[in-house]
Amino acid sequence: MGRSSTRGEGTRPRGRHDGPPGEGGGEAPGGAGRGGHGRRARTAPPRAGNGPGRPNRRGRRAAGKGGKRRVLRWVACVLALLILGTGGAGYIYYKHLNGNIRKADLTLGDKEMADHKANSAGQTPLNILLIGSDARDSKANQKLGGAKDTFGGTPLADVQMLLHLSADRSNISVISMPRDTMLKMPKCTDPDSGKVYPASTVDVQTNQSLGRGGPGCTVAAWYELTGITIDHFMMIDFAGVVSMADAIGGVPVCVDANVYSHTSDGKGSGLKLEEGTTSVKGKQALQWLRTRYGFEDNTDLGRTKAQHQYLNSMVRQLRKGTKLTDPGKLMNLAEAATSALTVDKGLDTVKKLYDLAEELKKAPTDRITMTTMPNVYGTGQFAGRVYPKAEEAEQVFRMVREDIPLDGKASKRKTPVTKDQAAPTDEIAVSVRNATSTDALGPAQGRASTVKDLLTEAGFTKASVDSQNVEAAARTGILYPSADMEGDAQAVAKALGIPVSQVKKSTDVSGIVLAVGADWREDEAYPAKAAEEKTPDSANPLNGADEEACMHVNPSFTW
Numbered sequence: 001m002g003r004s005s006t007r008g009e010g011t012r013p014r015g016r017h018d019g020p021p022g023e024g025g026g027e028a029p030g031g032a033g034r035g036g037h038g039r040r041a042r043t044a045p046p047r048a049g050n051g052p053g054r055p056n057r058r059g060r061r062a063a064g065k066g067g068k069r070r071v072l073r074w075v076a077c078v079l080a081l082l083i084l085g086t087g088g089a090g091y092i093y094y095k096h097l098n099g100n101i102r103k104a105d106l107t108l109g110d111k112e113m114a115d116h117k118a119n120s121a122g123q124t125p126l127n128i129l130l131i132g133s134d135a136r137d138s139k140a141n142q143k144l145g146g147a148k149d150t151f152g153g154t155p156l157a158d159v160q161m162l163l164h165l166s167a168d169r170s171n172i173s174v175i176s177m178p179r180d181t182m183l184k185m186p187k188c189t190d191p192d193s194g195k196v197y198p199a200s201t202v203d204v205q206t207n208q209s210l211g212r213g214g215p216g217c218t219v220a221a222w223y224e225l226t227g228i229t230i231d232h233f234m235m236i237d238f239a240g241v242v243s244m245a246d247a248i249g250g251v252p253v254c255v256d257a258n259v260y261s262h263t264s265d266g267k268g269s270g271l272k273l274e275e276g277t278t279s280v281k282g283k284q285a286l287q288w289l290r291t292r293y294g295f296e297d298n299t300d301l302g303r304t305k306a307q308h309q310y311l312n313s314m315v316r317q318l319r320k321g322t323k324l325t326d327p328g329k330l331m332n333l334a335e336a337a338t339s340a341l342t343v344d345k346g347l348d349t350v351k352k353l354y355d356l357a358e359e360l361k362k363a364p365t366d367r368i369t370m371t372t373m374p375n376v377y378g379t380g381q382f383a384g385r386v387y388p389k390a391e392e393a394e395q396v397f398r399m400v401r402e403d404i405p406l407d408g409k410a411s412k413r414k415t416p417v418t419k420d421q422a423a424p425t426d427e428i429a430v431s432v433r434n435a436t437s438t439d440a441l442g443p444a445q446g447r448a449s450t451v452k453d454l455l456t457e458a459g460f461t462k463a464s465v466d467s468q469n470v471e472a473a474a475r476t477g478i479l480y481p482s483a484d485m486e487g488d489a490q491a492v493a494k495a496l497g498i499p500v501s502q503v504k505k506s507t508d509v510s511g512i513v514l515a516v517g518a519d520w521r522e523d524e525a526y527p528a529k530a531a532e533e534k535t536p537d538s539a540n541p542l543n544g545a546d547e548e549a550c551m552h553v554n555p556s557f558t559w
Contacts, residue, residue, distance in 0.1 A: 094350060100338035103348045106233065108188040108213045109220025113229045114505065116167075123167040125403050126359065127228055131215055131235040132159025132289075133342075154211035157218045157235075159289075159307070162228065164400045165360055171367035172360065172544075173406040175396060176304040177222075178375060179207040180385045186224040188217035205385065215342060225388065226397040232356070235342040250279035251314045253288055253306075254550035260559045261287070261294035268293040272559075285310070294557035301375075301386070305540065306551050308370035312544045319365055368544030369407040371396060374536055390439050391518075392536040394474040399533065402501045406535045407543060422491035425459035428512065430492055431466040435473035435515040443470060444521040451496070451516050458495040466513070473517040476526065479506040480513075488512055497526045 107113065116124035133155045156179070164173045182203040189196050190213035197212040209218040215235050223230060254277045261268035271287035271294065273280075280288050289307055296302030338350070347353055374392035378385040388394075399406060422428070432455070434448035448465045455463035476498060480489035482505070489503045489512050496514075506513075520526055535541050542549060 097334055097338045098349045100335065100341075101348060101350075102342040103345045104214050104342055105191050105216045106230070106344040106346065107219045107223070108191065108216035109186045109223065110189070111186065111220070111223065112507065113223055114227075114507075116229055117504070119167050119403075121168070123169075125167045126165040126232075126356075127230045127400070128163045128165075128356075129215075129219055129222060129230050129233040130159070130161040130163055131157050131210070131218055131233060133157060133210060133235050133237045155237075156207040157210040157215070158207050160206065160218065160222070161307075162222060162226075162230070162400070164228075164403075165363060166405060167403050169359060169362040171405040171407060171409070172363045172369070173400060174308075174368070174370045175400065175539075176308070176370070176372045177206060178300055178304065178373065178386050179205070180300050181206040181373070181375065182378060182382060182385050182387050183221065183225050185209060185212065185217075186220045188212045188220055190214065191216070203382070203387075216344075219344075226401075228397060228401050232344050232347050234347065236340050246282045248281070248314065248318070250281040251285060251310055251317060252277050252279050253310055253313060254278075255553050256550050257553040257555075257558045259294045259551075259553040259557055261291045261557060263293055268557075275553075280310075294554055295551050296554065298554050298556075299384070301372075302551075304372050305542075308372075308542050309549045309551065312368065312370060312542065312546065312549070315365055315368065315544055316547065366543060366545035367405070367407060367409070369405070369535075370542040370544070371406055371535065371539040374538040389538060391474055392538050395536055396539050398475055399535065404533050406539070406541060408533075408535060422487040425491065425495070426461045428460055428488045428491065429462040429464070430455055430460055431464055431511060431513045433466045433469050433471075433513060433515045435471060435476075436518050436521045437470070437472045438474075438518045441518075441521075443472075447516045447521065450523060451514065451520075454496060455492070455514075460492065460495065471515075473515045474519065476502060476515065476517040476520045478503045478512065478514050479509045480504075481506065481509050481511065485512060497528055499528050 118124050158179045160177045160179070162175045162177075164175075166172070183206055185197070185200040185204045185208075187197065187199040188209075195213070197217070206218075206221060209221045215233050219230050219233055222228065253273075255273050255275060257275050259271065259273050261271040269287040269291040271284070271291045288310055290303070291306060292298060292300060292303050295306055343353075347356065374389035374396060375386040376389045377383065378387055396406070398404075430452075432448045432452045434443050436447050437443040448467070452463045452465050478489050478493050478498065480486055480503070486503070486505065490500050492498075492512060492514060493500050493503050
């Protein structure tokens with residue numbers, strides 16, 4: 001699977017100019033942050049933003065039948081629904097709401113995603129791809145979405161966040177991918193029309209994946225880049241953001257100076273806030289999530305930081321006891337939320353969404369970590385676009401694949417074990433590959449032969465060198481094709497001091513394969529260091545319980 005992109009190929013992809021709704025363009029909710037999260041500035045009393053006033057707390061709790069007496073708080077926010085997992089009561093118009101939810105295939109790619117590896121308690125992680133669509137295919141979306149010349153056009157996946165719930169349910173990690181990320185697109189097939197979109201031979205902007213058959217192609221693109229198995233996706237559009245933000249009564253956000261996101265040539269989201277903390281909702285919440293001009297360096301790489309702060313704040317608000325008990329408001333919220341959602345077929349009912357929320361709420365707020373895929377700017381015709389920062393992006397992807405918490409706290413997970421007993425070492429065939437090359441360095445000479453000799457000395461006399469396959473790998477790993485060879489593969493790992501978490505089942509191999517990665521270029525024992533489990537600073541980690549985070553305002557956009 002691909003882990004990197006080729007720079008400088010192809011033509012500059014289509015993008016959208018930023019501008020206030022109804023003018024020359026509209027900021028879509030997407031992007032990613034760069035640099036550390038700011039700290040909270042002087043705090044003013046919270047002020048209500050646009051939209052209706054506070055929810056009516058005098059309303060009676062909506063009731064359902066039997067075991068369905070729960071509040072539908074799971075619909076109380078935009079994509080943060082999954083993160084906060086507050087659950088709720090009372091299935092209002094249960095069958096009707098189920099009919100509102102749009103469904104689509106989980107993946108449109110032709111590469112089968114690997115199965116999760118269970119820990120010793122039989123638990124497996126959950127990975128959900130959250131997608132924000134800039135679709136302008138309804139009057140509500142057109143009113144909010146900006147440029148009229150894009151109405152009815154192909155939607156873009158302008159927000160992409162992968163949410164990882166650990167196998168032991170102790171923590172949640174989120175990775176945002178900037179909408180301007182350049183990567184190779186996998187082959188996708190539109191399930192409705194049958195149209196086949198060939199795998200790209202040049203770099204393509206990641207938000208275009210949605211136009212290659214639907215959200216299932218966005219899922220396939222993530223898997224192609226990261227190797228992370230995705231269990232579900234949820235997609236929402238502009239109108240859904242506004243409707244759900246209205247219903248929760250406001251989310252506190254902070255800026256370190258007065259900000260007005262507007263330029264003389266009509267660009268900007270229109271967000272206007274005073275320095276300090278403001279409670280935003282409705283259209284103003286959408287402006288916050290879409291703001292590019294006015295935050296940080298006025299690029300897409302400031303938007304995700306604002307989104308992370310908003311979602312974390314929303315989680316805190318709801319978990320502190322915010323209630324949605326007004327029956328009328330609840331019904332409107334349920335209608336808005338289910339009508340705005342497109343999900344994979346594994347999440348096609350309110351009950352399934354509720355059950356998922358129940359799982360997600362097990363992770364405490366202080367174990368939620370928001371990150372951005374480490375990235376670097378492109379050059380030439382791709383200036384302003386970004387690429388995965390090879391080793392550091394792969395480090396984040398690997399940690400999620402291996403269920404390592406991005407908050408740096410000790411994981412409760414247990415080392416996976418297998419019931420398959422290993423064969424005698426002299427009966428285990430191992431193919432050793434030299435995968436030590438990097439973007440800057442060629443393969444380390446003789447590494448496969450050296451490691452093969454180490455295996456021979458350890459009794460693996462059937463070890464051999466595969467000089468035909470030298471695909472680069474940032475991290476040393478052992479692959480095996482079927483469960484009956486898992487014990488043998490783990491025996492190889494144990495003999496060389498390679499963590500068993502780096503032993504993976506793969507349909508791409510027919511026997512046990514040891515790929516000596518760029519982390520083992522030197523003639524020494526395998527460097528299995530605890531430091532390898534640290535989230536890179538370039539991922540800009542933000543803890544869900546951090547109430548001091550505050551967006552830095554670009555001096556050119558103060559008032």
